[in-house]
Amino acid sequence: MLTENKILYYLKHEVVDYKNLTVKELKQLRKLVWTLTSKMPCPSLSISAFLCRVGDKLSKIKDSVCYFCYARRGFYHMPNVKAKHQQMLEFMESKYFVDVMVQLNSELSFFRWFDSGDIQSLDMAKDILDICEQTPNCKYWIPTKEYKDWKTILKSRSLPSNVALRFSTPMNDTPPLDKAPLTTTVFTSEDSLGAVGVKCGASYKDKYECGDCRACWDTNINNVAYAKH
Numbered sequence: 001m002l003t004e005n006k007i008l009y010y011l012k013h014e015v016v017d018y019k020n021l022t023v024k025e026l027k028q029l030r031k032l033v034w035t036l037t038s039k040m041p042c043p044s045l046s047i048s049a050f051l052c053r054v055g056d057k058l059s060k061i062k063d064s065v066c067y068f069c070y071a072r073r074g075f076y077h078m079p080n081v082k083a084k085h086q087q088m089l090e091f092m093e094s095k096y097f098v099d100v101m102v103q104l105n106s107e108l109s110f111f112r113w114f115d116s117g118d119i120q121s122l123d124m125a126k127d128i129l130d131i132c133e134q135t136p137n138c139k140y141w142i143p144t145k146e147y148k149d150w151k152t153i154l155k156s157r158s159l160p161s162n163v164a165l166r167f168s169t170p171m172n173d174t175p176p177l178d179k180a181p182l183t184t185t186v187f188t189s190e191d192s193l194g195a196v197g198v199k200c201g202a203s204y205k206d207k208y209e210c211g212d213c214r215a216c217w218d219t220n221i222n223n224v225a226y227a228k229h
């Protein structure tokens, strides 16, 4: 059976030969790459929120959506979480990122990019779109504040139809951003300028989870608004 170190080596240096992997080994690989949260109905992939470029600037501004960011606190400081984020960053920057993710996601229906973190470069964003294009049966939600990079990419290629790229508004209680593919907002009161579109119901449920809702992945929904918590 593969050891974790061997799998990490594969992720960075070799194309994994899936034909020769056992079901158990494939499961190991998914466990190593995917993040499973209690809120969402699907896996995601995350890197450190301390690497967010726009987010880092916003984290110092009171009333920004990144001030007191959940992904910079508590559980996210645990050594095993930090180590996984570093491994995933190296994997995403390796030349086998696309091939491996296409294999891992090929049978999924939904996937979220970045339950923490954001794109680090134009190349990373292009690789993500390549993966989305090569797994058309899976719907992808990409939340981002790296507006400039995404706008640069969208000048030369179209978004695949299975991708909900959502530009998150930088400040609480502000309207959705203009000239964005799709958007998200954050509101602190029901009469806020940010309380528009589909309001996320997760925070109103007994359990903080999506349940049957898939609004964030739905490309027919222009804005999803989240209550500040």
Ligand code: SF4
Pocket: 199, 200, 201, 202, 209, 210, 211, 213, 214, 215, 216, 217, 224
């Ligand atoms: S809007 Fe729906 S899909 Fe999006 S986070 Fe909230 S419950 Fe989940």
